[in-house]
Each structure stands twice: as C-alpha cells, then as structure tokens.
Amino acid sequence: MSRSTTTRRLGRAAAAALAVALAATACSSGSGGSGDVAKNVVPTQDAEDSNPQPLEKIKDGGEFRPPLQQWITQWNPYQVDGTYGDAVEIMGYVEAKLFRSDAKGVFHAVPEYLQSAEVTSTSPQVVTYKLNPKAKWSDGKPLGYQDFKAVWEASNGKNSAYNLSDSSGYEQISNVEQGADPTEVKVTFSEPYADWQNLFNPLLPAAGLATPDAFNDGWVEKIPIWGGPFKPGTLDKAAQTITLVPNPDWWGPKPKLDKITYRVLASPAITQAFLNNEVDYASAGSASAYGQLKDAKDGVIRTGTPWDEVHISFGGSGALADQSVRQALGKALDRAALIKIVNQGVPVEFKPLGNHLFMTNQTGYQDNAGDWVKFDPAAAKSLLDKAGWKEAAAGQPRTKDGQSLELHFVVSDGSTQAQLDMATAVQNMLQQVGVKLTVDKVPSKEYFTKYVNEGKFDLASWRNTGSFPLSKGVANYRAPQGDNVFGNFSRLSTPEIDSLLRKAAATLDPAEAAKLYNQADVRIWELGHTVELYQRPSIVAVRKGLANYGAGSLADTDITKVGWEK
Template sequence: MDASTTARGLGRAAVVAIALALTVTGCSSGGSGSTGDAAKTVSPVQDAEDVNAQPLDKVKDGGEVRFPLQQWITQWNPYQVDGTYGDAVEIMGYVEAKIFRTDAKGVYHPVPEYLTSAEVTSSSPQVVTYKINPKAKWSDGKPISYEDFKAVWQSTNGKAAGYNIADPSGYEQISSVEKGADDQEVKVTFSSPYADWQKLFSPLLPASLLSGADVFNSGLVEKVPVFGGPLKIGSMDKSAQTITLVRNPDWWGTPAKLDKITYRVMDTPAITQAYLNNEVDDAPAGNATAYGQLKDAKDTTIRTGTPWDEVHISFGGNGALADQAVRQALGRAIDRDALIKVVNQGVPVEFKKLDNHLYMINQSGYQNNSGDWAAFSPDAAKQLLDKAGWKEASPGQPRTKDGQSLELHFVVSDGSPQQQLDMVSAVQNMLQQVGVKLDIDKVSSKEYFTKYIDQGKFDLASWRNTGSFPLSQTVAIFREPEGDNVFGNYSKLSTPEIDSLLKKASSTLDRAEADKLYNQADAKIWELGHTVELYQRPSILAVRKGLANYGAGSLADTDITKVGWEK
C-alpha cells in the first residue's frame, strides 16, 4: 500500500490543498509474486534532499523530462474541491504564481520572482504585508496585484454561496485584503491569529479565473487560460492522455533549464515497465516488485527520503459504521504490525508504524496518541461488537443485529498490485476472526476517487494523504462537512470538539501550545474511529541517472527552473 501516485518528488510540501494519492497502490509484494523480504539496509534522508543537487552551470540548457501521470486532470483549480489531486496541484505550482517555497526542513521562503518581501507587520490584529515584484505579470499582460490576493480570499473563505471550495482554513480567518501603498502592496488582516499564513495564496491565481462561482468551479476544467509561472501548458491531448509543459516566453525570472516536460497517463502497474522501456524518467520503487525490477536498471539511481506522506485505512460513516463502537472494534481487530510486514517485504527501507494522524515521525511535535484504540486485541473487538448489539453467530458466519448480517465492503482500485490485494486480504481475515464479513470490491482505477472515495461510498478504503504540511493543511481531512462539501473528510466523520481543537491549534502562534492542541485533537480522532494510521511512507524513487535537482526529500518544494540534465 505504498501508493505511489500524487505529486512527484518534492513538490507536495506547500500545496494549498491536501494532495491526495488518487490511486491506491501497494508497498511490497507479499503472497504470489513475492520477491522475499529484503534486509532493511537503506535509511531514507530525514532533513535533507536526495535530489542530485547541482549548480545551474552544471545543468544543460534544454532537453525534456518525461513523467508518468496516474490520472487525467480535469479540474485545474487547486482551491476547488475537485482540484486537490497532487499532480495537478504540483503542475499548477509550475505554471502559476507559487509565491513561497519550503526548504528541506519545511521553512518557508518567499519566491523572489513574485515577492520582494512578506512579513507580519502587526500582531494585534495580525496583519501580513506582501510586496509584489513589480516585474511579476500574468500571461494576459496584467501585473500581479492585490486584486489577485483579494479574489483568492473572497472565493475561498466559505462566505460566498456556490463556490465548491477545497478548504477555507486560513482564508476564513481573514477579515480584509486591501491595497497598500500601491497595487503591488497587499495588506492582509486577520480576525483571529493564523500561524501558517505563509501557506496561503500559493499558488496565486489571477482574479480573472476566480470571478464568480461558475468561473471558480468550471473555468479551469480541462484548461488553464492564464499563466504566471516559469512554465506554461503547451498541449493537452486527452485522446493520447498526454500533457506537456513548455517554457513561458513571458517569464521575467531565470529561464527554466528544460525545454519541455511531458506527462503521460498510465495505470500504476504500467509505470515500472514504461521506465524500463525508457518511456519515462522516474518511477516509484516503493514495493518489492517495482524495487526488484528497478534497482539495477540501466542508467538508474534510487533516491529516498521522508516526506509528509502517510498510509492509512479509512472507515466510512454509513450503515453499521455509523456506530462509533463498531468503528472502534475494527480498530482493535486490525493488526497493524502484521499489515506493515506484508507491504514492507522486498524493500530495503523500513516502513515505520505511524501513531499520529497529523504529524509525521520525523516532525517536531510527533507523539503516540493511539492509546488502546489501535492496539490489536480481537477479544476487545468482540466485546465492543457485543456491546453494540451485534450477536455472535455460528463459526465462520458474520454477526447479526435486528436480522441484518455484519457485512462490510473494502473498496480497492482494479489497478492495485498484488501486495495491495494481499494487505486487503489480510484485513479481511482479521475481521472474519471477530465476526465481520468483509467483501473486497474492485472498482475502476479511473473512478476510484471520483465515484467512490469522493462520494463517501466505502466502508473501508485505503489511500495516502501527502504534503499536509504545515499542520493546518490537515484540518480539512477531519473537519465537519458543511452541506455537500466534505472538504477532505471523505468519511464524513467528525465532532465539534475535534473541529474546535484543530481550529484553535491553527490559530495559536506559540508552537509548543499549538503542538499540544493538535495532539489533543489527534487523540480524539483515534477515539472517533475515523482512520487507522498504518505507516509513514518513505519516498523511494527510481530516477534516470543524470537528472539534476529532482528526486526524493523531506519537506522541500521542487524549484522546477533548476531541474534538468547534467552536462
């Protein structure tokens, strides 16, 4: 279950929306096709980048890089609820105004091509003043100005009807966005403090693409009409399932090294072979089958890192699972250590168990809040089911209540490799031991999210959340839905207490106090039976030798202008 989709390499750290892995894939090969267990001999980098860092004078001018894409991108607006697919968010950071980048330790830095400065100029109330580079402009010739910041805020703060937003966090705390000394100075005033203000407005979009709910929701469907980054979209060929990026001829900064980036949509199992056929220049190597085939491939390096990247099993909130005690019972019935062993076979990097929904193991503030809620105990699971009124049946038969059998469905992508299916089969067996019948429903990989996860049509499902840094990025995953808008909370499970703790934490400027609040919320998320965390997924990537300034890392963003081929 080392789902290897979503944004590639380092580009996930500061995306505006939660970047989701939209196809679930496996982490290793257990059962049939297993390559056996590999010694855990590789330690991925923690606070560094495994990217073959090279100065620009060592990188060729020109050339092409070819990347796999795991699904066709329909919605390009990263602020819209359907625009949070990781690859789409990353690409928009290349073609629009990504005003901040993080380094390998997650520290934000203004991108000088867009901002000459950005700082808190008042603390009560909190005011942030941005000074825009006077050279910065959109492809339609309009200068980047305070109007673009204002349009992002007004369309994303949740106050205007009809805007299907991904996450109002941060924007709903803003009371005004105003012109400063001139059009290139922006004063953003917050009604309550917001600690992670640097993650807002990035990528910045032109006001013309956000003017009205219809434009916000559909103006970036299948097209990106206005650009503001070092690259622009050169072509979208839906029949060939390819998207190309080329240099933006109106870019005012240092030109990108590459002439072109080509993305091609392909099913997860096909990526390894495409790499071996020299059709793409990187490929996930996080499962045994892929690693075994790629580690000794010609002209290949394996790059590893520890980004914000978690793998979990989510529970739905319908039917029998509307009862918190039943969800808690599933948490006690699932042996996480055993599942991690299944998926970690054949890969030389240890997949470390994750006991926190909000922090990664290598983040400051991480602590184990799982308590007993994820401690494997079939007896405890049976007791919880008994108390919930699900009566034991004859051996091998599911429990019953009010004439109904306790039968659940685990939704998986039909593109899942064997190790993913082995993991799901192991869950099926574990639940059977406590009287729960688990059906495994294979669905189209192209519809896995759009028709099932996004709609909450699952009892159990597994995917990755990536790039949820800074911590306020995680709020959307657990916040209470509003009407049809679930934000990132596809289980639709929440409590006012969790909502309150997460919002208070994101408004707390004292880091130690914020950590305390986030961890209090995490303990409540475990108790809710929302999600069973499995492990922090290391980045294990096969990369064509000679590709510079690109690969695997911790919390850093990719500077796409520096990516290219060594001289």
C-alpha cells in the first residue's frame, strides 16, 4: 500500500499510482501524452503523462470514476490517521489548497485563494499572505487569519491532545496574526523554515479545528465544512462509495466534471473493474495488471516519474532493537534480486534508490546507501555473531539466551503475486543467515491502521508518495514524542538525525540544505531504519479521452481542468 506519509502529505496529495509494493496503493496526481509505454523511463523533473488539453477541448459535465483501496475514516489531513494518500488528494479538491506545484516542483499561489504570499522579512522570517476576498467556507465565513492560527495551534506540537501527523514547520512559528486588514495574514517564525509554502496547504477552517475533539474526531466519517471547487456529495459506507460534486458557491472557474465517484475495491479487483468499464483509472505497475490492461478497450497506458518510493522498514522492538541486527538484515537482502522480482513483466525499469529523502530525479540526489545494504551474507552473519545470536543446526534459526531469532513480515492480503514472491524471496534470503521469517497476511483494510501505524511489525513494506518538498520527509525519521510517532512507524531515531533534519529544514539556501539532508540520510542508512528498494515509475491505465489527469511527476492536479475530451 501507499501512504502520503508526511511526505508532502499536506501539500500535494500523494502523486502516486495504485500499486506495487508489498502492500498496495495510494492515489494519483495527473499529467499527459502518448499511449505507448516507454521501454525505460529515465527520471527527469518533469516526466509526466496526463494528456494535457486546453479547456476549450474539454466538454462540460461527465463523471470520473477513480478507485479507492480502503474506506476513508479520518478526513483531517493534519491528524495522524488522516495521511492516507487518496484522502489527502480529495481534501485538496474540497478544501482551500493555497499552493500548487508545477512539474518541476516549483510552488505557485492558487489565485482563487491567494492574491499574493511572500517572505516580507528574513530576521525574523515573516510571511505575509494576501487572501482573495471572495474566498469563503461553506458556512459562509470568509477565509482569514483565524483559520491559519487554528491550524498552527493544533499542529505545533505544544498540546499533546491534538493527535497530529506532523509538526514540522508549525513548531517553528512564533505568531499568527491579522495584517493590515481582514484579508491579510502575517505568520512570524522563531527560526527560518525553507518550505513555508507547504504549510497551511490545504487550509482548513478554524471551526473544524478549534478543540482537540473537533480536530481528532470532528472529521471522522465526514467533511463538516468545505471551501474548494468540489464539495462532498455522498459518503456511503455501506456501498463503499464516495462522491464529489461541484461546489455551487465556488467563486473560481467552474469545474469541467459534474461528478467524481470513488469506489473502494481491493487491489486485484481494480484491474477487472477497469476492464469492465466500472472505473476509469487503474494501476498497471505489476506484470499481471500490465498484461491485462495494456490492450484494454478504451484504455491507454501512461507513465511518469513522481515522488514515489518502495522500501522495507524494520521494526524497533525485540531482536530488532539491536542496531547490529538491523544492519545484518540490510546486508542479507539482495536488493537487485528483489527489484527484479517486482519489475518482471513490466516494461519500465524500476530504478534502485540510494536515498531516503531525495528521488533520483531531484536536484541534490546522491546515493548514500554505501556498504550498509551491499549484499554480503558473510558480513550479515558476522554482525549477528557479534550481536550474540549463535548459529544453530542447518535450517534452524539462530539463538540467544534461549530465544530463537524469529521475525514476522507483515503483508497485505491484497498484495499481488509479484509482491508475495518478493516477500518469499526476503524470507529465503534471511534464512540463509539464520533468521526465521514468517510472512503474515493481514486484511488490506487493516494493514496501516492496525499494523503499520501501530508499529506491529518486524518487517513491512509500503510506498511513500509525494514526499515533496524535502521537509515533509522529516517526520518519517524524526524522534517520536510520547505516543506520537509522526510518520516514523519504526520508532527508530537518533538525536543526530533529528538535529540534521531540523537544521536542513531551517536552511533557506537549497544547496546547503541538500548537504544537510544528505548527511542525515547517511545516518539513516547506518541506523538500519529502512532499506530503500527503488523509485517507482507511475504506470497506469487511464480511460481514453480523460484529460489533464494520469501519471504524474512533481506536479499537483488542478481538478477544475480534469474532464473528458469533446
């Protein structure tokens, strides 16, 4: 499965395809082009394929039917359970999305909400927002400083009653106040924060965040207030469908679509649903899915290179509380062989990834994996020996203090065969160094909520998507605070990593920030936190005629421009 973890989770809504990690999917962000699959997608900062069309070539009306892989329970993207990629994407359509990024990851203010937004002082850093006076919430209230203040107060980490997903950026703010008039907002920072455009995005109304109860529970199974081009239509849990319809009070360009219908389907069912003309979008990222979808009637395959990575995370308890054991597992895994398993039958190459924070097509990327995940079973055995895990009889797990070295790999029961084959390969690789690994299938709808989010795994694999700008990756590796793990489900961290990430996020010079992020990444590899596998291209089947939506890069979807060609 895929999450929009603190990966740009509050900015761009997880630009990802539905698909191929040992767990399942997220959502998609769009972009256009030909229907032929490139034999090898070379990552560039603007590689995308969303069939871009001018508005005059798109008809008014029509329905778009994307799939969902799980029912959305928590709609507040600032709350820790609200980070599921599809939910974040949808909230960008129904709430105030202040900024959208282009294909190169450059932010642009959305004029329906902002007349301007700029740094008006650097010592201290002050950002002044000039709001569009037409912008208003569904309860009739205009957008104002109180909304910014409510998001900040709920997300700055000072009140533990707010079960927040990530305090990055908000904890650096010292004040939020009205400016020269009610349409002006001044945000003052106690220390510099480079990615300020990613904050308050989407902006939510103060009325929905004013108390911890409202923040944590007021968005469960409902969207109480909205302020985007679309609004909630129906949230039918029994039918497992969610519909969006145009907001009749929207003050911006009228959306082309008159309905978006999301339908919850298990991963294997999405392919058949596309073939049956029941959904208009499906992952083609596995061999089986691609084989069925490449010649689908009224379908076209599109590819792109978004911020999208697949990894294996280690837990931080039991035997894995020992860093040497985690390092041993990293050396026992043959990454190239694992990538080959999931890449088989898919005509786009999955690129090995050597960085936790940068994708290969991002400025500043460098491969920091070094020897930490160099396939070396002998070195893995040596590390386990030093950690006190003694070799046993052939085929038997190592032992220490009367305990066997037995671990569990938690996978979703919605996994594709290729994903299960990869899990089996991991099992066999670890057996060669004396680690018994059991593959535990769990219900796909509970994979995150009951296992990953709760840290109930020794090994688990999922996709992080849309983790851009860089500061949004901080929460995946920062130190937990009490019960709040942010996005760090392994619960593994060090003060040095924490310090480097915070310093990087506060560095306004992109080149200097990149150096700090890479220094942190070296330490994350050394920590044995996560074994990065590959950057995953977006490979999707899209219904012919769908414009301005498909396989994305670093760009956000402008949902008002999505529609069907005339």
